[in-house]
Amino acid sequence: MGALVKELDNPTFRLAVAQFDQAAERMNLDPNLRQRLKLPERSLMVSIPVRMDDGTVKVFNGYRVQHDSSRGPSKGGIRYHPDVNLGEVAALAMWMTWKCALAGLPYGGAKGGVQVAPERLSRAELQRLTRRYAAEIFPIIGPDKDVPAPDVGTDAQVMAWFMDTYSQQVGFPVPGIVTGKPLSIGGSLGREDATGRGVVYVTLEAMRCLGLDLDKASVVVQGFGNVGSHTARIMQQSGARVIAVSDKSGGVYNPKGLDIPELLRRYRVDGHQSLGDTKMGDRISNEELLTLECTILVPAALSEQITRLNADKVRCRILAEGANGPTTLDADQILTDKGVFIIPDILANSGGVIVSYFEWVQDAQRFFWKAEDIQDRLQEIITAAFRRTQQFSTAKGVTMRMAALMSGIDKVAQAHLARGLYP
Numbered sequence: 001m002g003a004l005v006k007e008l009d010n011p012t013f014r015l016a017v018a019q020f021d022q023a024a025e026r027m028n029l030d031p032n033l034r035q036r037l038k039l040p041e042r043s044l045m046v047s048i049p050v051r052m053d054d055g056t057v058k059v060f061n062g063y064r065v066q067h068d069s070s071r072g073p074s075k076g077g078i079r080y081h082p083d084v085n086l087g088e089v090a091a092l093a094m095w096m097t098w099k100c101a102l103a104g105l106p107y108g109g110a111k112g113g114v115q116v117a118p119e120r121l122s123r124a125e126l127q128r129l130t131r132r133y134a135a136e137i138f139p140i141i142g143p144d145k146d147v148p149a150p151d152v153g154t155d156a157q158v159m160a161w162f163m164d165t166y167s168q169q170v171g172f173p174v175p176g177i178v179t180g181k182p183l184s185i186g187g188s189l190g191r192e193d194a195t196g197r198g199v200v201y202v203t204l205e206a207m208r209c210l211g212l213d214l215d216k217a218s219v220v221v222q223g224f225g226n227v228g229s230h231t232a233r234i235m236q237q238s239g240a241r242v243i244a245v246s247d248k249s250g251g252v253y254n255p256k257g258l259d260i261p262e263l264l265r266r267y268r269v270d271g272h273q274s275l276g277d278t279k280m281g282d283r284i285s286n287e288e289l290l291t292l293e294c295t296i297l298v299p300a301a302l303s304e305q306i307t308r309l310n311a312d313k314v315r316c317r318i319l320a321e322g323a324n325g326p327t328t329l330d331a332d333q334i335l336t337d338k339g340v341f342i343i344p345d346i347l348a349n350s351g352g353v354i355v356s357y358f359e360w361v362q363d364a365q366r367f368f369w370k371a372e373d374i375q376d377r378l379q380e381i382i383t384a385a386f387r388r389t390q391q392f393s394t395a396k397g398v399t400m401r402m403a404a405l406m407s408g409i410d411k412v413a414q415a416h417l418a419r420g421l422y423p
């Protein structure tokens, strides 16, 4: 166990454990359970040999971590990024456990990742990497065991290769092995923009609590991938003024509001490599973007973006955490003291896993729902989770983050106590 703890030790895992410890302390969690829930149930490290287009073989590091399965099969995305490591994957898996429990989904938490810069691989290399990674983690995944989904650096195409590889191994099609796949092989309507849509639904609830109006709100979004781009688009569609967005190369800013559909067209359709190249708005760095005055700030890129070094300069009324773990513990305290309304990650970005759950249910039933049904059910589940969290926060006098963590952890604790310890 000592060796595992050492392998896991990194800032993101420390953040997840520190949040868990704070919540466990506050809720007086059974010490035996505290010990069990701090560490993942199962962690797998794999080497992924890939034949590159030039004929050489490169070996990549891959991971799949299952944090908890007391409430159902574990669920969580797959990240392709050069900084992926076991500790980060384990932290993300732990947050998935609390997120699924908070939303009331019958899932535990998991996460996977490969240490790779996907944009440096050709499409054929990316496919070979994905297929070999899927084959390496095959023994521990399955539609009733552990169900992957997209995350940073992966998309519906990667999920399709993943689904095909798994299906080839077992000899028949298994759509329920992954979510976030294309519609043609059992994907769900509304999955692509589900996380962004969920961010908007919970932000609307927060605005209602604060007596604010989205028509008068300004929005800043860090990250312009799946979560960030859809959040920006739906925020604007819902009446807000989106004044700045960014990707890893920096951002663009226009205090009068950016035209998001046009920006998306230039970025995606015209294939620009960075947002700056789209020639829309003034160029701005990611550091500047996070400190712009706005009503709603949505970090939707990576973790630990708001730290004790910049939290003081953050000037938003609402922080809606589209990304996982974007705010460090110190920064959280600084923002709370400043009166920022924080919608914590495990609540704010749960739209993705909620619609992934719908996809998995549709695959199991071989019966597919209409887009309106998906949006309505997403709104119902995420809004109810927001309201429960808000009521809990008021009743117990704790922050929204603490309320969300305590509610999620409590549901997992109940499941462990009911099932007992084997043997």
Ligand code: NAD
Binding pocket: 150, 151, 152, 153, 154, 195, 222, 223, 224, 225, 226, 227, 228, 246, 247, 248, 249, 286, 300, 301, 302, 303, 322, 323, 324, 349, 350, 352, 353
């Ligand atoms: P993505 O790969 O589609 O997009 C990531 C975006 O972040 C890209 O625009 C990239 O350029 C940008 N980025 C990377 N490094 C950056 C940096 N240092 N500064 C600014 N921008 C940077 O990934 P995604 O799926 O949108 O995920 C974003 C975040 O949301 C992650 O934290 C992920 O775990 C979380 N999340 C994703 C989903 C989902 O359904 N995809 C669900 C819940 C949470």
